[in-house]
Amino acid sequence: MIDAVGLHKTYRLKKRQVEALKGVDLHVESGEIFGVVGQSGAGKSTLLRSVNLLERPDEGSVRVGDGELTALRGSRLREARRGIGMVHQHFALLSSRTVAGNVGFPLEVAGVSRAERSRRVGELLELVGLSDKARAYPSQLSGGQKQRVGIARALAPEPKVLLSDEATSALDPATTESILSLLRSLRDELGLTILLITHEMDVIKRICDSAAIMENGEFRESGRVLDLIGTPGSLLARSLFPLPDNGGPETVVITYPRSFDEPFMSELTRRFDVDVNILGGGVEQVAGQSVGRLSVDMRGSRRAEALTYLSEHGLLVEEAGK
Amino acid sequence: MTTDRILYLADEGNAVTAVLDFVYDWPNMWPSLWLGTQDTVYMVLWATIFSVLVGLPLGVLLVTTDRGGLTPAPAVRAVLSAIVNIGRSLPFIVLMVAVLSLTRFLVGTTLGPTAAIVPLSIGAIPFFARLVETSLREVDRGVIEAAYAMGTRKLTIVGKVLLPEALPGLIAGLVMTVVTLISYSAMAGAIGGGGLGDLAIREGYQRFNDHYLWATVILLVVIVQIAQSLGDLLVRRLSRR
Numbered sequence: 326m327i328d329a330v331g332l333h334k335t336y337r338l339k340k341r342q343v344e345a346l347k348g349v350d351l352h353v354e355s356g357e358i359f360g361v362v363g364q365s366g367a368g369k370s371t372l373l374r375s376v377n378l379l380e381r382p383d384e385g386s387v388r389v390g391d392g393e394l395t396a397l398r399g400s401r402l403r404e405a406r407r408g409i410g411m412v413h414q415h416f417a418l419l420s421s422r423t424v425a426g427n428v429g430f431p432l433e434v435a436g437v438s439r440a441e442r443s444r445r446v447g448e449l450l451e452l453v454g455l456s457d458k459a460r461a462y463p464s465q466l467s468g469g470q471k472q473r474v475g476i477a478r479a480l481a482p483e484p485k486v487l488l489s490d491e492a493t494s495a496l497d498p499a500t501t502e503s504i505l506s507l508l509r510s511l512r513d514e515l516g517l518t519i520l521l522i523t524h525e526m527d528v529i530k531r532i533c534d535s536a537a538i539m540e541n542g543e544f545r546e547s548g549r550v551l552d553l554i555g556t557p558g559s560l561l562a563r564s565l566f567p568l569p570d571n572g573g574p575e576t577v578v579i580t581y582p583r584s585f586d587e588p589f590m591s592e593l594t595r596r597f598d599v600d601v602n603i604l605g606g607g608v609e610q611v612a613g614q615s616v617g618r619l620s621v622d623m624r625g626s627r628r629a630e631a632l633t634y635l636s637e638h639g640l641l642v643e644e645a646g647k
Numbered sequence: 648m649t650t651d652r653i654l655y656l657a658d659e660g661n662a663v664t665a666v667l668d669f670v671y672d673w674p675n676m677w678p679s680l681w682l683g684t685q686d687t688v689y690m691v692l693w694a695t696i697f698s699v700l701v702g703l704p705l706g707v708l709l710v711t712t713d714r715g716g717l718t719p720a721p722a723v724r725a726v727l728s729a730i731v732n733i734g735r736s737l738p739f740i741v742l743m744v745a746v747l748s749l750t751r752f753l754v755g756t757t758l759g760p761t762a763a764i765v766p767l768s769i770g771a772i773p774f775f776a777r778l779v780e781t782s783l784r785e786v787d788r789g790v791i792e793a794a795y796a797m798g799t800r801k802l803t804i805v806g807k808v809l810l811p812e813a814l815p816g817l818i819a820g821l822v823m824t825v826v827t828l829i830s831y832s833a834m835a836g837a838i839g840g841g842g843l844g845d846l847a848i849r850e851g852y853q854r855f856n857d858h859y860l861w862a863t864v865i866l867l868v869v870i871v872q873i874a875q876s877l878g879d880l881l882v883r884r885l886s887r888r
Contacts, residue, residue, distance in 0.1 A: 377796055403798035417793035420887050421811040431797040433807070462887045482797070 326486060326518040327353040327376060332385035334371055345371040346382060347542040351520075353535070355485075358512055358519045360529045362564075363539035369522040372539070373490055376520060377409045378402060389486055407435055410479030414491035416471040418463040418478075424450070425459040428477045435482055449477040453507065469500035476507065480515070487511075489521035493528060501525075505532050526564050530611050536561060550612050555582030555641055566618035569605040573645070575622050576604065577632065580641035584615040589635065597634070599625030672858045679846060680862055686760040687842035687870065690835065691828045694767035698824055702772045703817075705731065706779025707805060717791075717801045734773030739831050742770050743838055763840030767831055775824045782816025783809055815886045822878030826871050833867065843867055 334346040345368040353359040361369045374380040376387055378394055387394045389409060397405055418427050425446050432442045450456045453473040463471055472492060479487055489508070493501040509532045511517055521528065529536045529550065537547030538560050545560055546553060553561040562580060590601055601621050608617035623631065632642050705727065711717040712724040737745065743766040750757050750765040786809055794808045810817070836844025843863045851860030 379792060379796055403800065406796060406798035409796075411793065411796040413789055413793055415787075415789050417787065417789040419790055419808060419812060420787075421814060421885075430794075430807075434794075434797060434799045434803060464887055478797075488796075 326355040326357070326390060327351060327359075327520060328388040329372075329376065330386055332372065332375055332382045332387070334368075334375065334380060334382045344542050346375065346385075348385075349539075349542070349544055351376075351537070351544075351547075353518055353520055355518050356512065356516050357534045358509070358521070358532050360533035360536045361520070361522045361539050362524065362526060362529050362536060363522075365524060367539045368542040369539050370490065371542075373488055373520065373522045376486075376488055377406050377411060407431065407482045408484050408486065410482070410484040410487045412472070412475050412479050412487065412489045412492040414494050416463070416468075416475045416495075418471060418474055420463055423460050423462055424455060424466070424474050427463065427474055428481055431478060431481045445481060446477075449481055452480070452511075453477045467500075468496050469503060472496065472500075472504050473507065476504075476511070480511070485516075485518060487517050487519045489519060491523055492521065494523065494525065501527075502531075508532060529561070530565055530609055534612060538564070551582060551614060551616070554580060554611065554616055557641060557643055562618060565609065565611065565616075566607045568607075568618060568620040573622065575624055575628075576645040577621055577623050578643040578645075579619045579621060579635060580643070581608075581615075581617040581619075582639070582641060585638075585640075587638070589638070589640070590621075593623075593631045593634070597625065597627040597631040599623050599628055599631050669858050669861060673862065676859060676862055679850070680843075680859075680866060683841070683843040683846040683863070684866055684870070687829065687832050687844070687867075690760045690763050690767055690832045690840065690842055691825060693764045694771055694828050694832075695821070695825055697764070697768035698771040698775045698828070699821065701768075702775030702824075703779055705772065705776040706783065707809070709776060709780040710783040710809075711801075711805070717804060731773040731776050734769065735777065737770075739766070739770050740834055740837070742766055743835060758839040758841075760841040763832065763835040763842070767828055767835060770831055771824050771828050774827060775820060778820030778823060779813075779817060782813040782820055785816055786812045815882045818878060818882050818885060822875060822882075825874045825878070829867065829871055829874070 329349065329351040332346045332349045332351070334344075336343045336345055349368075349372055351359075351372065361372060363369045371380055375382045376389065376394075378387065382395070385395070389405070392405055394402070394405055419430065422430065425443070428446045428449050429442045432445060437445070446459070447456070450459055453476055455470060455473050455477070458466065458470065458474075463474065466474065475492070487508075492508075493504050496504060505528065508519060508521075512519055521533070523529065533550055535547070535549050536553065538545045546556075548556075550561065553559050554565065556562070568578060590603075593599055593601055601623050604620040604622055606617060606619035606621075608615055610616075625631070632644070636642050709724060709727055709731070712720040712727070714721060734742075746766050746769055747757050750762050753765055754762045756762050790812060791804060791808060794804045799808070832840065832842050833844025833847065836842050836846070837848050839845070843866055847860055847863040850856045851863065
């Protein structure tokens with residue numbers, strides 16, 4: 326749905342140049358939630374703003390749906406932007422307009438008739454659960470409510486793609502949770518494609534099908550979240566499951582890239598007569614699967630056999646120092 | 648001690664008599680005071696209208712042509728800003744004299760309230776333009792970017808985002824301009840512009856009639872208070888932050 330190839334962008338400041346994008350390729354499937362995670366200054370905001378050409382990349386092309394956005398200018402670009410909704414970290418609502426006035430704004434701009442507008446606004450407010458706040462002003466709403474208005478507004482022109490610029494970063498954990506589940510249910514109901522940027526690993530874990538880790542204007546790794554977790558040396562797996570660095574040479578990191586029913590640890594001690602000492606670990610729901618990582622200290626004469634056994638059963642085994 | 652006390656009483660007696668004299672004199676003065684008030688309101692009203700007609704677009708251009716604005720044009724902005732600064736740096740009394748020939752060209756005379764509208768407008772336009780610029784800069788850049796992302800035309804962004812979002816600030820700026828114009832209009836009186844200022848100078852200062860001086864002061868204060876209160880009320884009504 327979104328295909329960006331070879332994106333380069335350099336900002337020229339007074340004294341120095343900042344390369345915000347150094348050749349990024351981004352592919353987001355239709356109906357997918359794709360998360361780009363990274364520190365501030367990694368270039369993820371520039372990347373997101375390149376997709377609807379709020380920033381025009383110096384090099385590279387952006388396609389959204391069937392059209393090549395980078396080839397458009399003027400009124401045709403404005404037209405194309407209406408097919409791409411955007412949600413902002415600080416909501417970016419018009420303080421002088423009511424909730425209904427804000428949600429109706431993109432329709433007004435697109436020349437939709439008043440009657441049609443008020444019908445759509447009613448539907449959208451129902452969709453985000455704010456029907457009773459239609460006549461309130463943004464200053465009277467909580468952060469979570471403001472973001473719901475922002476989402477309703479982004480959805481007003483019936484876009485196929487939704488861009489989310491740190492949509493939950495200004496919200497508390499409970500509100501974040503409710504906004505994330507709203508985004509997921511919108512994807513499920515409307516078949517939206519969502520591209521989001523965030524600095525919170527939690528967001529990736531909770532709603533993303535695919536993810537990319539961005540650093541210094543480049544993708545360090547990208548792909549489907551579960552695939553990445555099952556890849557040796559994955560940065561994403563390490564960030565999702567931070568393990569204590571307290572092991573010796575006998576330490577093994579075991580990744581469970583999906584849910585398993587088998588009791589592997591007791592199985593190992595029984596079959597291979599090894600001693601297993603758990604140093605740290607975690608289990609999380611990722612993309613609807615129970616995924617986990619364990620750091621264990623394993624000793625015994627048949628250690629190598631034990632590790633092979635785990636690998637054969639689909640677990641990812643990474644030995645210290647290897 | 649005794650002399651002090653007698654002096655004090657005499658002073659008090661004079662003050663009371665003076666106030667009473669002033670009150671009794673009011674009906675005699677009223678016809679010319681009323682005329683002066685009308686002239687002042689007339690000058691200020693028209694000068695305000697011209698200030699908004701020219702100052703508002705000028706203020707908008709100062710913001711949109713700036714770097715990072717909607718339509719960056721640093722050269723245009725530099726020229727506009729210089730013009731505004733020239734207008735702002737001239738003391739009003741000098742400006743009035745400086746534009747006399749323009750006034751004669753536009754109105755046909757340099758005397759009377761209608762002629763005073765010319766220098767008043769020229770004095771207030773750059774003042775209001777700067778106030779417009781300041782309040783437009785207060786508008787959240789995120790909101791403008793959001794409007795962009797929604798495929799909004801630049802002119803629509805100005806009309807439907809920039810100006811409505813800055814409205815309370817714009818009204819406050821307008822009130823400041825009106826109050827400044829009232830003070831300018833009194834100065835315009837000094838060179839034959841008519842209005843309350845003219846009255847204060849001719850009757851009060853040149854003919855030593857304190858009653859006229861006091862009366863014009865009271866009327867000017869009342870007019871400014873009314874303008875300010877109406878403005879404040881409007882700002883409170885419009886403020887949604």
